[in-house]
Amino acid sequence: MLIATTSTSVATNLVSAGFDLTNLFPSKLNYKKSGLIAIVVAVVSVPWLWFDDAELIEKIMGGVAAALGPAIGIMIVDYHLIRKRYLHVEDLYVKFGQYAYRKGWNVQALFAMCIGIIIAIIGLFIPALENLYTYNWFLGVGTGGLIYLILMWKKRNKKDWKKR
Numbered sequence: 001m002l003i004a005t006t007s008t009s010v011a012t013n014l015v016s017a018g019f020d021l022t023n024l025f026p027s028k029l030n031y032k033k034s035g036l037i038a039i040v041v042a043v044v045s046v047p048w049l050w051f052d053d054a055e056l057i058e059k060i061m062g063g064v065a066a067a068l069g070p071a072i073g074i075m076i077v078d079y080h081l082i083r084k085r086y087l088h089v090e091d092l093y094v095k096f097g098q099y100a101y102r103k104g105w106n107v108q109a110l111f112a113m114c115i116g117i118i119i120a121i122i123g124l125f126i127p128a129l130e131n132l133y134t135y136n137w138f139l140g141v142g143t144g145g146l147i148y149l150i151l152m153w154k155k156r157n158k159k160d161w162k163k164r
Contacts, residue, residue, distance in 0.1 A: 013038070013042070014035055014038055014039070017034065017035070017037075017038035017041075018031045018032075018034040018035040018038060019031070019034070020034075021033075021034035021037055021038065022034045059124070062121075062124075062133060062136050063121065065120075065136055065137040065140070066117055066120035066121045066136045066137070066140050067117055067120075067140075068137070068140070069116060069120055069136065069137040069138065069139065069140020069141045069144065070112065070113045070115075070116025070117055070120065070140040070141065070143065070144025070145075071113060071144070072141055072144075073112075073116060073140065073141035073142060073143070073144035073145030073146075073148070074109050074112055074113060074116075074144050074145060074148045076141075076145060077145040077146075077148050077149045077152075078109075078148065078152070081149055082148075082149070082152050082153075082155065108148060108151035108152055109148055111147070111151065112143075112144045112145075112147040112148035112151060113144055115143060115144070115147050116139075116140045116141075116143040116144025116145075116147065117140065117144075119139050119140065119143040120136040120137070120139045120140035120143070121133070121136060123136065
């Protein structure tokens with residue numbers, strides 16, 4: 001069981017982090033260096049200490065949910081409502097394809113993501129809204145998706161997004 005758990009953890013956590021860091025800084029990092037950086041960050045963050053305080057682990061996992069909620073809301077709205085369930089796979093791998101946006105950044109999505117995260121975690125900082133933090137993932141999905149829909153509404157019928 002130890003070997004199975006370790007190999008699963010390596011495959012799910014180290015491989016992804018190694019590739020992500022290598023792609024962020026290809027001229028400075030290779031896969032081996034990126035993997036070592038990921039290991040150091042994992043050890044320094046001492047996740048095993050989180051389990052000593054149930055409230056702390058709940059806040060940390062809530063923070064992760066608050067960040068992931070708006071991201072999934074944006075992806076759902078983009079795929080189903082903006083692009084009408086069409087994904088041009090080749091453009092995912094082209095530097096100047098339809099998914100390049102402004103120098104590789106979709107500013108509307110980033111704005112929607114930030115607002116979604118703020119709404120999702122607002123219960124942590126405003127005591128009167130503390131009960132909202134229980135629903136942070138749902139608030140993030142709804143807020144991020146709604147703001148993204150409003151910002152991208154005019155672009156939903158863009159000619160390049162239709163099937164070729």
